[in-house]
Amino acid sequence: MQRIALGVSFNGRAYDGWQSQPSGQTVQDQLEMALTRFTAAEPVRTLCAGRTDAGVHGLMQVVHFDTPLQRPDNAWVRGTNTFLPPDIAVQWARAVPSSFHARASAKARRYAYVLLESPVRPSVDSGQVGWVFRPLALEPMQQAAQMLLGEHDFTSFRASGCQSHTPVKTLNRIDISRRGAYWRFEFEANAFLHHMIRNIMGCLIAVGTGNRPPAWMAEVLAARSRDAAAPTFSPDGLHFLGPVYDSAWGLPERTPLFDWLP
Template sequence: MSKKKVVLVVEYDGSRYKGWQAQKFDVDTVQEKLEFALSKIANHSVGVVCAGRTDSGVHASSQVVHFETHSERPLRAWTLGVNTHLPPDIAVVAANYVSPDFHARFSALTRRYRYVIYQSEFRPAVLAKAVTWTYKHLDENKMREAAKCFVGEHDFSSYRAIGCQANSPIRTVLNFSVEKLGQYIVLDIRANAFLHHMIRNFAGVLMAIGAGEKPVSWAKQVLDARDRTQGGVTAPPHGLYFVDAQYASEFCVPQVPLGPHFLPFRDEAVLDG
């Protein structure tokens, strides 16, 4: 029996997981939980590939993954059926059969993340691990102005983790918006690909600028330095969400509303800058 390739859109709260990727040690990861659930429905061992691996504590509202199977199942089996074997903080929200040449990682044209900052005098309880809290007042206009320097193709050495294993620090940021929504400030970034801790390092710099601790020009000074030690604090993982991956239309990858879901819904396919 020939194998079929299935694409899934997966949502997860990464608070209690040691990241996406399955590990040799006995720790909880999103990939390990998903592969276990899929294997139950497929009745054989299943391995999955994702569009973008997330770190410990990082979330996703629409992570895209693919896997291969020789089992004949209706699409509802890959969503509702799989969800019966998943913990409450992981859910498959869409599925489709795709062509054999589809690849969740290598077929992705762009990836998109949102970083959610919550401003309040008091720390949140309900969203304690879902947002990055600051008691400081942040000027979103200064943050928005500073973020302009990130758009385009750049050497982002200053904004990647020292231990980043990517072969090149060159990435292309297509859009970077900073928007205030009530007590939230949302950084919304779309790029061809990202470096390790890249968005959290963006957030750390922009929060310092927004708080008035650094001038707007500091973001570009850090970028031009090409030196991670010049980049300030890496922001916490709690506010970071993988929210979208774009593919060629012929792959028929399901589309779901941008998250996280506690933010106001905006019906948009791409950022408007």
């Protein structure tokens, strides 16, 4: 028996999120069906680094599974992709020690939210980017973002159905940049609560458009109440960049898709 890790990318627009559901219309369901067809063996079950919501995209979701089959790394990639729909693709495969766990071995997780600032809604990139029609100011958003860094109780940014055992998380980094009409908000934390980034995005945009001052973010955080924050923002522009592992595992840190994102 050996353990295999895969890096998986997907466009989440057509799926009900990552986690398997009875409908079968999730990314995990599609991946496991493809793996089972490729191995022509018992159903393959995978464990992922981090679950994503409906409509959220993935640039490098990492999963692991155990199998008695011996295959070259490139065979796992090409063989599995043969049975996957066009909007899901395995990017890489590696044999890993049995002590590796896609979720538990991750030191951090990274997301990017891509936002179009335009008076006209998205068209060719519909579903891939969020949208704001009012101009945004960088400096107030950066000031507000700084108030969220470090270990905090993020209850104000937590969805009511969140299953995390604790609302206390450590947000390591929020980087905000702009390229043309596109904004990129990049987040890294030890873990995220359900809807945490989309709720933070709603607050950052309220600050960026001038509806709220930067200091309001600290008030929202301190309130520890979902009612204190802005409405949950659209999932369209949210991309799971992937987990961060110790280099000793020998897994890729990024894929070419990272450079495709604005």
